[in-house]
Amino acid sequence: MMTSQSSENILFGGLEAGGTKFNCVIGYGNGDIIARQIFPTTSPQETLTRTRGFFEENVSVHGSLQALGIAHFGPVEINRNTENYGKIMASAKPDWSYTDIVGYFSSIFDVPIAFQSDVNIAAMGEHYFGAAKDIDNFIYITVGTGIGGGVYVNGELLNDLRHPEIGHMLIPHEDPFQGCCPYHKNCLEGLASGPAIRKRWGSPAETLDRDHPAWELEAQYLAILCVNLTYCYAPEKIILGGGVMQQEQIFTLVRQRFLSLMNGYMSTLDTAMIEQYIVPPQLAGDAATKGSLIFAQQAYDSNSVHLSFGGCLK
Ligand code: ADP
Ligand code: ZN
Numbered sequence: 001m002m003t004s005q006s007s008e009n010i011l012f013g014g015l016e017a018g019g020t021k022f023n024c025v026i027g028y029g030n031g032d033i034i035a036r037q038i039f040p041t042t043s044p045q046e047t048l049t050r051t052r053g054f055f056e057e058n059v060s061v062h063g064s065l066q067a068l069g070i071a072h073f074g075p076v077e078i079n080r081n082t083e084n085y086g087k088i089m090a091s092a093k094p095d096w097s098y099t100d101i102v103g104y105f106s107s108i109f110d111v112p113i114a115f116q117s118d119v120n121i122a123a124m125g126e127h128y129f130g131a132a133k134d135i136d137n138f139i140y141i142t143v144g145t146g147i148g149g150g151v152y153v154n155g156e157l158l159n160d161l162r163h164p165e166i167g168h169m170l171i172p173h174e175d176p177f178q179g180c181c182p183y184h185k186n187c188l189e190g191l192a193s194g195p196a197i198r199k200r201w202g203s204p205a206e207t208l209d210r211d212h213p214a215w216e217l218e219a220q221y222l223a224i225l226c227v228n229l230t231y232c233y234a235p236e237k238i239i240l241g242g243g244v245m246q247q248e249q250i251f252t253l254v255r256q257r258f259l260s261l262m263n264g265y266m267s268t269l270d271t272a273m274i275e276q277y278i279v280p281p282q283l284a285g286d287a288a289t290k291g292s293l294i295f296a297q298q299a300y301d302s303n304s305v306h307l308s309f310g311g312c313l314k
Contacts, residue, residue, distance in 0.1 A: 010300065013055050013068040013109075014292030016118060017101070019093060019145050022047055023289050024054040026062060029297030031129045031290040034062060041073075044099045052108060067112040067303070069296030071121030071288040072101055074148070078116055079161040086115050092146075114299035118142075118288050120157055122241065122281075123150030125291025130282035131239050138235045140281070141166065141225070142242035147189040151233060158233075167193075171224050175200075175217055192221040194244050210249050218244070219253030226254065226278055227261045230269070241281040254278055 009028070016023040021040055027033040037054045041047055059065060075091065077084040086102025102115050116124075123132075123140035132138040136155040142148055149166035151158040158164065167189035168181065177200045179190025190196055197205040201214050208214050226238050240254070255274045262269055269277060281287050 010066050010297070011063060012293050012296035012300065013065045013111075014289050014296060015051060015068070015070045015072075016121070016288035016292060017041070017047075017051075017070060017072040018118060018288075019073040022051055023285075024051055025289045025293065026055070026058045026065065027290075027293045029294055029300075031125070031293055033286070033289065033293070036289075041093075044096055048099075048101075048104055052105075055109070065109075065111060067114065067296040067300035068105060068109060069114045069116075069121070069292035069294070069299065070101060070105070071116055071118040071292045071295070074117050074119075074146075076101075076115065076117050078163075086113075112296075112299035112303040114295045116295060117148070117150070117163060119148040120150040120163055121291035121295055122287035123152060123157065123239075123291070124295060125283055125287035125289070126239055126241075126281055127152055128294045129290050130287060131279050132237055135236050137233070138237040138239065139166075139229050139233060140239045140241065140287070141229075143192060143194075143222070143240060143244040144242035145194055147193050147242075149229075151235075153233065166225075166229070169225065169228060171221055173221070188221060188225055192218055192225075192244075197244065205244055205247075210247070215247060215250055215253060218247075219250050219257055222250065222254045223257035223261055226258045230262070230266065237276070238278050239281050240278065241287065245280060248280070251278065251280065 011026060012029060014025040014027060019041060021038055023038045025033045026035040035058045039050055075089040077087050077089055079085060086100060088096045088099045091097045102113055106113050119142050126132045126140055138152050140150045147167035151164055168184060168187045170186050171188050171191055178185040179187060180196050180199045181187045181190030194205045197214055201208060229238060255278050258278060259271060259274060283290055
């Protein structure tokens with residue numbers, strides 16, 4: 001049956017399933033969150049059971065949910081036309097490889113379930129509610145345990161069936177450390193992710209001083225990233241988020257190096273506008289959770305339109 005609720009009070013479930021923590025929320029399509037629970041990512045069975053428990057408990061308090069939006073750590077299969085749709089593929093967390101996330105939740109909850117990579121949904125969150133509001137061409141990058149990016153072109157996620165692997169772009173450099181990516185030498189993730197910084201300098205990134213030489217090198221890598229993204233996609237904004245970007249001093253360094261590497265080639269990108277071009281996120285830790293709520297709303301809307309059917313999570 002279709003529900004008769006107005007869109008303002010339709011409740012959705014959202015899940016940011018990260019490699020280190022699961023952030024479960026209940027809220028509305030306007031990004032408002034009314035309940036939340038965060039717990040560490042352990043085995044698939046334990047973590048998914050806790051997630052299920054969160055949603056079931058909150059449904060008994062707040063009422064039925066009408067759709068679930070899932071923003072999952074990768075690699076995820078997001079193409080509905082493949083047999084692995086909704087699964088984690090061969091993962092750096094081996095016990096998660098081939099876990100059927102959509103299958104798990106759809107066997108429990110009879111609601112539309114939307115499934116995407118965490119970085120694409122974080123980009124969606126920033127687009128609807130944060131630093132890229134009203135901007136149709138932008139890129140959201142996360143620099144954390146890995147490096148990934150979500151690209152918006154003309155108001156749509158680029159290739160939302162097989163999105164770009166920005167983190168593995170190859171980076172020219174003179175530093176002798178060739179990176180820690182098991183697949184390539186000299187890729188951005190292997191050189192500039194949190195684990196890469198730890199391996200290169202011998203201490204966790206968060207313990208290094210603000211003026212440690214690590215940050216000059218990090219800024220150089222991220223500036224090369226921003227130059228390459230600018231030439232490939234001509235975005236209106238590049239948002240740099242993720243744990244490593246909590247080192248706010250990096251932004252000034254990245255902007256300076258970016259301008260120097262561009263060397264005036266695109267004349268609109270100058271010192272006057274660079275602070276609006278390379279920016280931090282506005283939603284901080286909530287880009288993917290708020291994004292997962294709008295993503296759930298989209299699944300609900302398209303289900304209502306195409307199928308005239310709305311199950312609900314009771
Ligand atoms: P994940 O990528 O697992 O979703 P994060 O985006 O928080 O999670 O990234 C975690 C990485 O960020 C870790 O490698 C950690 O060393 C690094 N990190 C976390 N906090 C900081 C900080 N304040 N400064 C620099 N690096 C940090
Ligand atoms: Zn790589």
